[in-house]
Every structure is written in structure tokens, then in C-alpha cells.
Amino acid sequence: MTQPDIAHPNLAGIKRVAVLTSGGDAPGMNAAIRAVVRTGAQQGIEVVGVRRGFSGLHRGELQRLGPRDVANTIQRGGTILLTARSHTWRTPEGRAKGAAVLREWGVDGLIVIGGDGSFHGGHFLQEEHGIPVIGVPGTIDNDLYGTDHTIGYFTAVETALSAVDKLRDTGGSHERIFVIEVMGRHAGHIALDVAVAGGAEEVFIPEDKKPIGDVVAIVKDSVAKGKRGSIIIVAEGYQGGAEAVAEAIQEGTGLETRVSILGHIQRGGTPVSSDRILASRLGEAAVYALMDGKKGVMVGRTAGGITYTPLHETWEKRKDVSRDLYRCAKMLSI
Numbered sequence: 001m002t003q004p005d006i007a008h009p010n011l012a013g014i015k016r017v018a019v020l021t022s023g024g025d026a027p028g029m030n031a032a033i034r035a036v037v038r039t040g041a042q043q044g045i046e047v048v049g050v051r052r053g054f055s056g057l058h059r060g061e062l063q064r065l066g067p068r069d070v071a072n073t074i075q076r077g078g079t080i081l082l083t084a085r086s087h088t089w090r091t092p093e094g095r096a097k098g099a100a101v102l103r104e105w106g107v108d109g110l111i112v113i114g115g116d117g118s119f120h121g122g123h124f125l126q127e128e129h130g131i132p133v134i135g136v137p138g139t140i141d142n143d144l145y146g147t148d149h150t151i152g153y154f155t156a157v158e159t160a161l162s163a164v165d166k167l168r169d170t171g172g173s174h175e176r177i178f179v180i181e182v183m184g185r186h187a188g189h190i191a192l193d194v195a196v197a198g199g200a201e202e203v204f205i206p207e208d209k210k211p212i213g214d215v216v217a218i219v220k221d222s223v224a225k226g227k228r229g230s231i232i233i234v235a236e237g238y239q240g241g242a243e244a245v246a247e248a249i250q251e252g253t254g255l256e257t258r259v260s261i262l263g264h265i266q267r268g269g270t271p272v273s274s275d276r277i278l279a280s281r282l283g284e285a286a287v288y289a290l291m292d293g294k295k296g297v298m299v300g301r302t303a304g305g306i307t308y309t310p311l312h313e314t315w316e317k318r319k320d321v322s323r324d325l326y327r328c329a330k331m332l333s334i
């Protein structure tokens, strides 16, 4: 193989870009920051890191980042730039302060790594102040339209799955029902993957309007089939969460039931290879997007290629869970 040509035409004449992480952290965010910094360096573009997301932006918490500053970070969970959910940024005054900071620093474009809340923040900054913004999907929830997967999702599924496997051991030994709650405020992507990979008896997700009472018949049926324990997966966003589902089981069957809420453990840890690779590709693509003169879009990866989706569509359009996988979960829980 000959050496690949890594030069990319800088049609927009970009000289300096800023990058920040915002909202809930996700494993692989560091790999995305690293990709932005190193792609910038290779293309002769200066990269400035913003600490604490949009909160740090309007307070002027910026620092130059070079290739060595991101050494030894690809394998680390969390975000070296820190993150926050900013209330001030929701006000036009907060965004005006942030825009002034970016102008002071001579920034030609901003790369926002985060979820839909963060993209709202970027979208309004661009609309009101004309600063080009590129989004990079970083959230464990995988709930953004315009990309097959989001950075952090694969790791979160692995983390949740390893907990489910352990709970299955203890649940089976005690012949108990375990109701396990996984993250996903509005989306059941994590829940569905974990249910199929963890061999769960049932899964409750916010996208499905299945009544909570259905769980009683499902558990009774499992017992009748001779199962010695059951695993029920519930997405956090399903009405009442795991506690409500467990209560329904206890009341309807009298069987010994335990609840385990996995919570923020799913957001931490070493990113798995799929998240590191996705983050590396999307971080690189985000710099190229600015150089190409693109703005107000999220870079995503769909069917193996890089795609660009207007930021507002990432939250206005809905990425549905795989109905086929849902059917498969049902099929195999006999």
C-alpha cells in the first residue's frame, strides 16, 4: 500500500477551531477531542479546547491544545475538557458572551461534542452570531437522528450487559425476579440491546406504550415454563421506571422481586474499540466539515459512510429503535 494522502483542501480558510464537550459525558469523548486536535495539527489549523462546555465558554475558559496534550487519552473514559449542563447558555445574554469570547480568540468554527441539548446550544449560537458550528454525536443514549450510533453507546451497552450477567447469577441462585433499570431518558436503545444480549424475559422502553400490568402475565408465564428466575430490563424513561415495574410484579404475583438501577456507572469506563474508532472518524470529519465550509450540521456515520445532518433535524426527527430487534427479543424469550 502506498502512503495515504492526508492533505485536505481548506476551502473555507479555517485557521483556528474551538472544541468542547457538553451535557452528559460519554466514553469515547476523549478519542473525539484527540481526533479534532490531531487532525487540526496535521492540516495546519490551531485547536483551542473549551473547558466545562458552554458554561466555560461564556466564562472564557479556553486553552490551546496540541497533539501532545491529547497523548494517552484515547483509552480514558470521561472527558479531559470537563462537561456541564449550562443554564446561562439557554439565555441570549449567555450566548452573546460566549460569541464574544470566541471572537476574541479568533475562532473560525466551533465543534460541539454532545447530545441534543448541546446541539440546541450550538444551533442558537450559530443562528444568532454567525459562528459556524459542527456537532459530533456524543451520548450513551444513541438517540440522535442522523447517525447509526453515537459515541459512548457501545461502551454503555457493554457495561450494562456485564452487570446483567452478574445479576443473572444471583437472581438464578435465589430464584428471584430481577428488574434492572438502564439509562435512556427518552430512548430504549440501550435497553433493547441489553435485553437481547442478556437474554431477558421482557423489556420495557419509552417508545412502546405497553401497559405496565402486562409484566404480571409475562412473569407468571415464565414460572409456568419452569424458569427459575427472570430478568426484566426497563429503560429509565419508561413510565415509573424499574421501581414501578417491580411493584406491579410483586403485587400481581407475590414473587420475590429485586430492583437494580445501574445509573451513572453506564457513563464511565474505558471506551470499547467501536466507540474509539467512531470517535476518531467523526472528530476527523468534523474538522474537514469546517474546512469544506459546512456549518450547522452534525457529522454522523450511517451505513459505513460519513453523513451531515442539519443540527435541528437531529432532535426534530426521531431515530426509532429497531423494531426488528424488538421482535427478535420477543421471539427468543420463550
Ligand code: F6P
Pocket: 024, 085, 115, 139, 140, 141, 183, 184, 185, 236, 267
Ligand atoms: O443523556 C445521557 C444520560 O445519561 C441519560 O441517559 C440520563 O437520563 C441523563 O443523561 C442523566 O443526566 P445527569 O447526569 O445530569 O443526571
